[in-house]
Amino acid sequence: MRKSPQPAAWAAIACFVATIFAGPSAAEVKLAFIDPLSGGAASAGINAQKHFTYEIDKINAAGGLNGEKLSIVFYDNKVDPQESLIALKKALDDGARYIFQGNGSAVALAISDAVLKYNERNPGKEVLYFNYAAVDPALTNAKCNFWHFRFDSDADMKMTALVNFIATQPQVKKVYLINQDYSFGKAVASAARRMLADKRPDVEIVGDELHPLQKVQDFSPYVAKIKASGADTVITGNWSNDMYLLFKAGKDAGLKVTWYTYYADALGAPTAIGRDGNGVVKVVTSFHGNALPEPDPDVAAFRKRFTDKLDEFNYYRLNTAFMMLTAAAAKAKSNDPVKIARALEGMKLTTSVGDVEMRADNHQLLQPLYVATFSDNVKFDVEKTGLGFKTDVKVTAKDTAMPTTCQMQRPNG
Amino acid sequence: MSESKTASPVPERRSGALLQWLERRKAWLFAAIVLIILPHVPGLDGNFGRSLLSQMGIAAVFALSYNLLLGQTGLLSFGHAVYFGLGGYAGIHLMRAINAGLPIPMPLVPLAGAATGLAFGMLFGALTTRRAGVVFALISLGVGELVFAAMRILQGFSGGEEGITANRGMGPHPFGLTFGPQLQVYYVIVFWSAMAAALMAAFLRTPAGRMCNAVRDNPERAAFIGYDPVRIRFVVFCVAAMFAGLAGGLHALNYEIVAAEAVGAGRSGTVLLMAYIGGVHSFFGAVLGAVTITWLQVSLSDYTTAWQLYLGLFFIAVVLFAPGGLSGLLLMHRPILGTRAFLHVVKSYAIAALPALAAAAGAIMLLEINYRRATQPDTGARMRLFWMDVDTSSVWPWLSAIALLAGGAFLFNRCRRLVANAWQQASDEARTVGGMQREPRP
Amino acid sequence: MLEIITFSLLNGVVYGLLLFMVSSGLTLIFSLMGVLNFAHASMFMLGAYFSYQIGTWIGFWPALVIAPLLVGAIGAAVERYGLRHVHKQGHVAEILFTFGLAYLVAESVIMIWGRNPIENRVPAVIDFPAFLLFGTSYPAYKVLMMAISVGMFAFLYLAFRRTRLGLIIRAALTHPEMVGALGHDVPRIFVLVFAIGSALAGLAGVIGGFALLTEPSMAAALGPIVFVVVVVGGLGSITGAFIASMLIGIIQTFAVSLDYSLLDLLRVFHVVVSSDSAFHEVAAVKIAQAAPLIPYLLLVVILIFRPRGLLGRRDA
Known part of the structure; x- marks a missing residue:
């Protein structure tokens, strides 16, 4: 083993890593999306990405959350729990306070656990985790926690x-x-x-x-x-x-x-x-194209905007999730995650499919x-x-x- | 490139022992100082930066352990993650025991991983190291698949693909350290990584370690001088498995979760790539490979969804054009480092880099436009490329990409002669001045 | 019972024949060149996509011929302009090269045909029931698949045994230097073998494409098992590969229908394992659950006890 190359190696390392910079910016509510955007499972993630784009544009057009605009960053986790945890840390560094994830119960459990630990270790900087598709019952039973809210019905x-x-x-x-x-x-x-x-x-x-x-x-x-x-x-x-x-x-x-x-x-x-x-x-x-006698206006608008053969409004529940987030922010008169979490507990709404409710005891959405x-x-x-x-x-x-x-x-x- | 094989330790002298010691280990000391400072460098002082550095440290230990097999002993394994993952499981189960009240401080957890890696290394090594070459490679593939499947099935132990979680903050808190913050974990990882690297370097200086290369290059001859190649392979395999287990234990500590994919084929493939891309013939190559690949895997996907395509191209480029890996490329310059013509070499690189970058930019533009159109046609014709808004429905982005690619490639080809000339000059000078025995190959 | 056995046997044979189609080409390549070609299954995938595309343009029968030829040409190019340069750097470099190539093929496929499975349905010309068995119709395309596979075996066997080229290839297998010294162009033989091997994988892909799913990860799913077939069958043995494919196909199929676990075996001997012991979890695994592992178990056992495989001429 030679010795002198090592400083060169470390210098190379330093160069590599120094290229990564992250800096927070002006007052807005930051959301993070952590789901697959590349690899075998990417289509599901990309489809969901479109829903997020649609929902956030809609909310921002209506004035945002208590006057603050929503912004979202999409992180690719390749449906891998370890990659998801790295992406989560990246999102936290970028100032995200609301984490959205759906694909894979393994990933969901990892994120739920990591969010719980993060909030314990960083009081005052709490983040919420909105799960829109992972259906393992454990998430709202044995492994439930206050920071996790599920918008899909469990298995x-x-x-x-x-x-x-x-x-x-x-x-x-x-x-x-x-x-x-x-x-x-x-x-x-x-x-x-x-x-x-x-x-x-x-x-x-x-x-x-x-x-x-x-x-x-x-x-x-x-x-x-x-x-x-x-x-x-x-x-x-x-x-x-x-x-x-x-x-x-x-x-x-x-x-x-x-x-x-x-x-x-x-x-x-x-x-x-x-x-x-x-x-x-x-x-x-929880939803399909013929669920309502006439298509929901959101479904129609979505299909008008995204016209690929496979672009279906698959995540009606995301629509519900954003309605609830807006309502909770209005009720809490704040965009603070802890206050919003309290406002979400037990919240009832009526959507175009019927009455929905966020259970207070386990943070599971009840929907038709x-x-x-x-x-x-x-x-x-x-x-x-x-x-x-x-x-x-x-x-x-x-x-x-x-x-x-x-x-x-x-x-x- | 065969620097590591032929390198000899600095001659021993007895005077000024401490200074000598420091002198000989200045690279290590320098590395230690860098590692201590790194997590406070702006850009790396956040959660993400620190956890990226932690992951690089873990990957470095894992890749170094793999280098013992592939680089030093010539054993190609497709299942090295088995020992990493099982070490990780041992670590996470120990952490759970600590959470439940076992009075062991968290930083000792990786030792459980190392012990487990060693135990399974002995078990599987006895079966698999009797043969080298392709037979060994294929057995390791089979063992890897079997262990992975077993982890999926034995959910009580492994938690299946959801994994087992623990909390590193719950346990004894020596000196008031909770090990919750990433910074504390980073230092624990750095400590163990440095220990592991030093121990592996030391192992390669023992008689058994020295025999690795002999067994790799000529097993018959090794047998003639009284070393049983099977035995040497077994010993190296066990040592490599132990350090892989240590890396697994660090992984458990860092992520507080271990799932079945930790023993999977994907991870085994990744470590092979790290070791090879970094360069198998030098010790620090594995570290360089681990850092590079980790960074690419984590960060490339931020810039493009086609990152796997670029990764594939990168592998092929390294295999075709830099068989010594990245460290081989760096080490190639050692002989000419002191020469005056070295400046010319650097200058020629700088000149050649311009058309190379242009060609790369052209290729990337073409790939990105195509990829976007194929995978996200509905997002429309407008897209961002290199901080520019581009309308892909017009002909201009295509034309300019093709022009960049073709022009860059043409000019780069011209520049190659420039580089070759500079190299020739530098190596001539190095030969006359330094009395180099070996001719460097550009 | 007879019905189950018949169908299981038939399913096993069909799956085995599909495996043989994919792995026969790799047997050639691996035996002759010693290349662990991780991109071989990618050639299979290319065959599937090409035949789908050509099929929609000019019909299934021309596609059945053109797609494998195209894949063969790609294989030749890969050998001539890629692998040949990597060869001298040893096995690891070759593996990494094919590894990178597999990535590249998969991503290129995504770039052209997208990420989702394409609608590669059984072509109308062969989408009819071939015969009735126990009141169930048996699809014609599976019969075609069996015919092609058996034909492939016969062709390779005869080409190996009866032609001059086969003679040279067999000689190059064991004594490449000698064959070169005798004036044969060994690098050209390599290109030829790589092209034939890839074309065979492409042909398998034409059928496999609609028998399985045509999607970008189909290569990755089939990759490792093809190695198992080649190694278990033995280097340089087409017959060995054939037997290994059938063996794996049939064993795996029958294993699926065995709902027994170690627990059941122990119960026969009146041994009761308490359900909270750690051993219980291991013992409760049914054979059916572990069926897809059997090939790998076979691989490890064969390599430890008989590294030359079933019918191999020399060690792997």
């Missing part, structure tokens, strides 16, 4: 809606559960077991399969198993490729079942499922849920596929409430 709430609907469907006799082998998949499977046993004890669960997450290329063996079990219904929390490939293998093997899914309306899914899903794919969701079928007999199609979602049943916000184990620790004062 258990969605399952209640699905099972309540199945309870009204006498033709469902044999159910097969197939899920990804990780916390969310397991949560879906156990919720389905528990709730079916409660609501439809006569239904037989003929299979409960866990397969590795995003590793399976060929789902035909799984489909052969489903087929052999004689199932008439499949419940799956699978998303992205795990859902498309499963569905595709089912179609190839001539599997005749009804699919109850969590993510058949996610970005790109309607395209991947296509015409074969007509009438047999169902989804539980829809069970809908992918069908060609609809007014508005999705992703220009010629098919769209058609409501089977709408569950009102209060009917989605679940008991919680959350023991909320509130800050003093």
Whole structure:
């Protein structure tokens, strides 16, 4: 080992890192978006990014939050918990007080935990974490905290809606559960077991399969198993490729079942499922294109502004989130995160889908849920596929409430 | 480039022991002072700067441990993250125990990682180091996939992809240090990183360490002079696994969360890139690679969504044009450092840099415009490029990008002769003045 | 029961044949050049995208021919202008080069076709049921896939055994210097082999594109398993690669239908593991859950006990 190169190396390091500068600027409310903008999961993040752009422009056009403009910085976390924590630190340095994230429960738990620790260690500089899509029930139960607010319905709430609907469907006799082998998949499977046993004890669960997450290329063996079990219904929390490939293998093997899914309306899914899903794919969701008799003005404005084939108004709940943020700021007469958090607790609003409420005991938004079928007999199609979602049943916000184990620790004062 | 192999320690003298000692270690001392000052440099004194520096320190230890395998012993591993991740899990479980009341100060957590890395290194090393070369590489790939899958399945231990969290602020607070603030953690990481680097450097001076290169270059001959290559490989593997485990323990302390991806193939690939890009033939190359790649991964995505494309191009460029890695590029200049013609070399670089930058700017413009149009067509034709507003629906940005690229490439090609001449001059001078034995290759 | 076994076998064979299609080219490349080509699966992906694009312009059958040829040409260019220069710097440099190339291909695909899966549906000309089995129709494209795969095997086997080129390649496998000394242009053989290997991957991509999903990460998903096939099969052995593919396909498929865990085995011997012990979590893993790991387990076991693979002529 030579010695003298080392100063050169360190000088190089110093040069590298000195290029990174960050400086806070004038009075505005700073938001940070931490989600994938590159890599495999980027499409979801980019779609959400458009929603943020739309919502923030709308609020700023109406005068901002208590007269202060909103500004947002988009940080790419590559759906990686570690990258997310670095992005979070970057956002905190940049002065962000409101953190938005949605993709991936692993990331959500990491951010929630980091925000909790940050607020403990930096009193007076608290930040809030608005989660708009991560649905692991733990976030509003065992691992809840005061700084986290969830605007999507969690996996258990969605399952209640699905099972309540199945309870009204006498033709469902044999159910097969197939899920990804990780916390969310397991949560879906156990919720389905528990709730079916409660609501439809006569239904037989003929299979409960866990397969590795995003590793399976060929789902035909799984489909052969489903087929052999004689199932008439499949419940799956699978998303992205795990859902498309499963569905595709089912179609190839001539599997005749009804699919109850969590993510058949996610970005790109309607395209991947296509015409074969007509009438047999169902989804539980907080919003879809035909949820309202006439499209919401926001949906119309959004679609006018973003015209790509895949640009659907997928995150109606973000609209709700920003309505709540505005209302809370008005109620608190302040843009201070702690005051806004207190104002958000228990807040009730009426949106175009109905009454919504932010629960005070666990910071979970209660909003209407829809069970809908992918069908060609609809007014508005999705992703220009010629098919769209058609409501089977709408569950009102209060009917989605679940008991919680959350023991909320509130800050003093 | 083979500087590290042939470098010999400074001859020992007994007079003025302390001064001598300081003299010989001035690079280390200088590095230590820089590391202590860095987190107070403007721009790096925020949470982000400090955590970036912390991550670089962790990556440096990890890459150095990998360099023991690849650079020193010629063992290509696709599964080095196994020991990093398992060390990280040991660290995070120890932190939880401390949170629950175990009276151990937090800065000792990385030792648990090192012990775990060593234990698993011994276990898997016994199976995998019997062979070198491609067989070793492929076994490490298989072991990596298996351990990763096992971590996904054994959620009680690993917390699956959500991971296990702990709180580094809850525990004994020696000297009033809570270890909550990033600065304190940074110094803990710097301490352990420096220790690890010094120990690894020391290891390479032991007989076993010296035999690594022999085993890499000619295992039969190493066997003839009485060293069993399998044994040497095993020892190096265990040492490398131990330091990877230490890095994992530091990771646990820094992020307070360890998830299954810590043992995953992605991390194994990253450390390979760090070690290679930095340059495998010199000790500090791994550090340089770790710092560069960490910075690129964290910051490049702030500027462009096509960062993976640039990363790919960067790897290919290094492999094709700088086989000694970044440190190889730097070390290449050592022989001519003192010569007067060195100024000419620097001047020729400066001249060649202009067309090179122009060509790069042209290429980046083309890539960015294309990428934007392909991935975000709805954002419209207007976009920002290099602090300029550009309308991509008109022909001008395209034309100017192509002109920059073509013109820059043409001129750069011309400048290459300039650089070569300056090099020739400098190396001639170096040979006559310094009596260099080896001819530097530009 | 018979129905399940038949379908499992059929599924296993189909998946195995798909694996063989992708890995046969890599067997050639890896055996001859010793290059751990991480970009091989990228060639598979390019085949899928090219055939989709050509298919929408001039139809499926021409695409089936043109797409692999295009991919082969790209492969030749990669070898001639990239790998050849890296070769002398050793394996790590080659791996990094192909690694970077894999990134580049994926990003280029994103630049052209976007990030989301494209609608690469089974072409209408082969989208019909081929036959009925236990009352279930079997899709024709899978039959075509099997036919192409078996044809590929026969072609490679005969080309290897019966032609002069095959003879030279086989000789270059074991004695490259000697072959060069005899006046054969070894670098040109390398280009040719790389082109053929890439074209075969491209052909696999044409079929694999609609059998699986055509999207930018499809290469990354298939990459490692292809190495497993090559290593388990043995270097320089097309037959070995064929057997390894079928083995992996069938074992993996049958493993999925086995809902048994170590716990069940222990129960047979009246051993009860309490559910709060650490061992319980390990023992409760079902074989079906661990099925996709089996190839890697096979890889490690084979490399430790028989590093030359099933039918290899020399150690990896």
